[in-house]
Amino acid sequence: MTRQSRTAWAFVAPVLAIILLVLVVPTALALALSVTDYSVYALADWANLRFIGWGNFSTLLSTPLFWRALGNTALFAAIGVPMAIGTSLLAALLLNDATVRWKPLWRVALFAPYVTSVVATATVWQFLLNTRFGLLNRGLALIGIAPVDWLGNPSLSIPAILLFVTWKIFGYNMIVFTAALSAVPHELMEAARLDGASRWARFRHVTLPAIGPTLLLAAVMSVAGFLQLFAEPYVMTQGGPSQSTVTVLYFMFDEGFKWWNLGQASAVALILFVLILALTAVQARIGRRYEWL
Amino acid sequence: MRPRMLRGLVANALVAVLAALTLLPLGWMVTVSFMPRGEASRSPPPFWPSRWSWENYHELLVRRLIDGAWFDYRVLPALWNSLAIAALATLLALLLTVPAGYAFAKLRFAGRARLLRLLVISLIVPGQVAMLPLFLILKEVGLVNSYAGVILPSLAGVFAILFVRQAALGIPDEMIDAARLDGASEARIFASIVLPLLSPIVVTLAMFLFLASWNDFLWPLIVLSDQHKYTLPVAIAAIGREHAAEGELMMAAAVVTTLPVLAIFLALQRHYMTGLLGGSVKG
Numbered sequence: 001m002t003r004q005s006r007t008a009w010a011f012v013a014p015v016l017a018i019i020l021l022v023l024v025v026p027t028a029l030a031l032a033l034s035v036t037d038y039s040v041y042a043l044a045d046w047a048n049l050r051f052i053g054w055g056n057f058s059t060l061l062s063t064p065l066f067w068r069a070l071g072n073t074a075l076f077a078a079i080g081v082p083m084a085i086g087t088s089l090l091a092a093l094l095l096n097d098a099t100v101r102w103k104p105l106w107r108v109a110l111f112a113p114y115v116t117s118v119v120a121t122a123t124v125w126q127f128l129l130n131t132r133f134g135l136l137n138r139g140l141a142l143i144g145i146a147p148v149d150w151l152g153n154p155s156l157s158i159p160a161i162l163l164f165v166t167w168k169i170f171g172y173n174m175i176v177f178t179a180a181l182s183a184v185p186h187e188l189m190e191a192a193r194l195d196g197a198s199r200w201a202r203f204r205h206v207t208l209p210a211i212g213p214t215l216l217l218a219a220v221m222s223v224a225g226f227l228q229l230f231a232e233p234y235v236m237t238q239g240g241p242s243q244s245t246v247t248v249l250y251f252m253f254d255e256g257f258k259w260w261n262l263g264q265a266s267a268v269a270l271i272l273f274v275l276i277l278a279l280t281a282v283q284a285r286i287g288r289r290y291e292w293l
Numbered sequence: 294m295r296p297r298m299l300r301g302l303v304a305n306a307l308v309a310v311l312a313a314l315t316l317l318p319l320g321w322m323v324t325v326s327f328m329p330r331g332e333a334s335r336s337p338p339p340f341w342p343s344r345w346s347w348e349n350y351h352e353l354l355v356r357r358l359i360d361g362a363w364f365d366y367r368v369l370p371a372l373w374n375s376l377a378i379a380a381l382a383t384l385l386a387l388l389l390t391v392p393a394g395y396a397f398a399k400l401r402f403a404g405r406a407r408l409l410r411l412l413v414i415s416l417i418v419p420g421q422v423a424m425l426p427l428f429l430i431l432k433e434v435g436l437v438n439s440y441a442g443v444i445l446p447s448l449a450g451v452f453a454i455l456f457v458r459q460a461a462l463g464i465p466d467e468m469i470d471a472a473r474l475d476g477a478s479e480a481r482i483f484a485s486i487v488l489p490l491l492s493p494i495v496v497t498l499a500m501f502l503f504l505a506s507w508n509d510f511l512w513p514l515i516v517l518s519d520q521h522k523y524t525l526p527v528a529i530a531a532i533g534r535e536h537a538a539e540g541e542l543m544m545a546a547a548v549v550t551t552l553p554v555l556a557i558f559l560a561l562q563r564h565y566m567t568g569l570l571g572g573s574v575k576g
Contacts, residue, residue: 005400007480012393014389022445022448022449026430038429097304106308106312108559112319112558113318115558117526117529118510119526120550127325127543175566175569175570252421273418
């Protein structure tokens with residue numbers, strides 16, 4: 001072993017050992033755990049542990065709340081991803097306009113919510129969305145709309161939480177899109193303008209292909225992120241009203257750390273993982289078709 | 294000239310409105326936190342306090358004697374816990390990942406390419422998959438309900454290693470080779486040549502790590518069971534479950550939680566933005 005490689009191993013070994021210990025081994029164990037009936041009884045005494053094969057998975061499939069959680073999570077992602085990415089892109093396009101001044105200032109202002117604590121700002125939004133005392137309903141009252149029970153109405157709870165999530169995270173993708181937009185070729189844009197291409201045509205044929213890869217990456221990350229929603233419903237609605245905001249991760253947390261069905265919870269975690277993997281693969285395939293990858 | 298001016302006016306106004314809307318919740322959080330108790334629960338709700346009062350912060354932060362027993366919301370202890378945990382997690386993660394990132398970029402060793410590929414692949418596994426078994430492992434070794442248990446997973450900094458590696462790739466090989474020819478040891482080269490060159494990126498990374506640890510919720514919620522060990526987000530969530538209706542108090546709690554990170558972000562935002570972009574956008 002050369003001196004250089006000895007140093008290299010001294011530099012990488014500690015962190016690799018920790019990664020192995022807290023990431024790789026537990027992930028492998030999760031597979032093992034998911035085919036056992038690990039519960040409070042096994043927590044007390046290992047002798048109570050049994051191998052049950054697909055048992056956890058088949059139980060989950062016949063648990064209505066699990067399906068509800070899957071459906072809610074799908075709804076969160078289906079509305080949330082376009083909402084969050086659309087807002088980010090619009091903000092980035094607006095900020096990219098040559099006439100806009102003080103860009104660094106606006107960038108910092110729009111990004112600020114992203115660095116805040118989810119729990120703290122979810123608390124703020126819980127109050128903002130309050131039916132009687134919330135600022136949102138006060139704003140709506142100004143334009144003559146009657147008070148809305150945002151977090152108490154099962155069909156509005158998901159949009160209400162998404163309003164908060166979008167507010168919190170759009171700054172991040174906005175910054176990433178700003179970088180991509182600054183790389184859109186100027187000559188191409190000028191040529192399109194001279195050819196009389198409309199604003200929409202220029203966006204569709206010049207801007208979009210140039211920022212495509214960035215857009216795809218943002219979509220992949222956002223889908224994964226929205227599938228992992230937990231703190232927002234935990235703080236704002238506690239899964240309610242009538243279980244309309246129980247997400248997959250919320251279900252996993254309750255199953256695992258409230259009822260101590262850790263085998264069952266592991267199965268949930270693995271299903272979530274497979275879902276994220278599958279959706280990522282689908283998006284990668286779509287991206288490849290448009291040559292964004 | 295005319296339409297261009299109009300367009301500029303509209304674009305600037307739109308950006309200003311968007312920024313105002315974005316900052317509105319944070320502004321309201323601050324003003325409500327200074328309202329006398331009960332003032333925010335009026336309809337229509339006021340935006341500005343009728344008089345500025347510290348009573349919410351006093352109630353939240355100061356220990357008081359109630360019916361012969363001491364009572365407080367344990368926010369200050371939680372604040373110290375969060376501070377200690379975030380500082381320690383940041384420091385340890387830097388110690389572990391900065392040398393590793395440099396080694397992956399500049400030092401030759403067998404298996405480097407393969408290990409790097411494995412690290413990238415590990416990024417797609419959601420953290421929650423490892424959480425349940427990790428909890429059981431920590432329970433076996435007696436680290437549940439301890440700071441060490443909270444900090445441990447944040448030390449597995451795959452993202453941090455890749456981040457440092459990316460920056461270290463930009464260091465010229467000639468510089469390192471020259472030092473080698475002069476007889477400097479590898480550790481010496483790292484300490485006196487590489488580290489100073491990486492220092493801006495280390496500051497950026499330190500901020501990312503600190504913010505991530507400070508804002509983390511799910512893992513501390515799982516690991517910590519003793520209220521005295523709660524981090525700030527866990528403590529705030531617990532208080533919120535009982536006092537959600539007391540808007541002024543909860544807003545004061547939110548201010549205490551968000552103010553430190555917003556201050557750090559504002560002070561270091563130049564580092565943050567360039568870190569996010571890899572230096573591709575200039576203000």
